[in-house]
Amino acid sequence: MSFELPKLNYAYDALEPTIDAKTMEIHYTKHHQAYVDNLNNAIAGTELEGKSIEEILKTGTDKPAVRNNGGGHYNHSLFWELLTPGGSKEPVGNVKAEIEKIGGFEKFKEDFSNAAKGRFGSGWAWLVKNTDGSLTVTSTPNQDNPLMPVADVQGTPVLGLDVWEHAYYLKYQNRRPDYVAAFFDVINWDKVEEFYNK
Numbered sequence: 472m473s474f475e476l477p478k479l480n481y482a483y484d485a486l487e488p489t490i491d492a493k494t495m496e497i498h499y500t501k502h503h504q505a506y507v508d509n510l511n512n513a514i515a516g517t518e519l520e521g522k523s524i525e526e527i528l529k530t531g532t533d534k535p536a537v538r539n540n541g542g543g544h545y546n547h548s549l550f551w552e553l554l555t556p557g558g559s560k561e562p563v564g565n566v567k568a569e570i571e572k573i574g575g576f577e578k579f580k581e582d583f584s585n586a587a588k589g590r591f592g593s594g595w596a597w598l599v600k601n602t603d604g605s606l607t608v609t610s611t612p613n614q615d616n617p618l619m620p621v622a623d624v625q626g627t628p629v630l631g632l633d634v635w636e637h638a639y640y641l642k643y644q645n646r647r648p649d650y651v652a653a654f655f656d657v658i659n660w661d662k663v664e665e666f667y668n669k
């Protein structure tokens with residue numbers, strides 16, 4: 472059973488003006504598709520074939536092609552689900568309570584934005600659930616993520632932001648801070664809560 476591009480729950484233009492339709496289409500049909508195809512090629516005929524993506528990221532990332540493309544597939548699959556037209560404004564439930572413990576929503580926005588803006592080159596900003604249920608803001612380079620043993624902060628990603636130029640360059644060019652600020656308009660906090668409670 473090979474990995475496949477997951478279905479999008481919205482149209483390419485649904486996240487305008489935060490994410491423009493052309494970026495969305497290329498990001499999903501070209502970039503994400505390439506990660507899926509390259510991951511399938513990398514694991515074909517190996518002991519990783521047939522394992523879940525989470526298992527692969529936890530055990531198989533000593534191989535660069537698996538690390539890069541497995542991370543790329545997992546990260547983008549999560550990212551698409553975390554976005555929704557119009558967003559849902561503020562955290563809810565357990566995530567809301569845990570964000571209060573790390574300084575509140577405004578402090579979280581500042582920390583997460585700094586993680587996204589401060590990641591040099593390509594990578595991701597994350598909100599990670601630790602084993603004790605607490606939350607930590609972090610970032611990773613390239614397509615690494617917090618499930619991988621190589622990550623500085625390990626845990627379960629509940630929110631992630633793609634800060635590769637391919638995610639924003641057509642609309643924002645070099646203005647990554649504007650893209651990061653606009654991201655908060657399209658976050659699906661109900662989905663963040665769902666990932667937290669899994």
Ligand code: MN3
Binds near residue numbers: 498633637
């Ligand atoms: Mn991307």
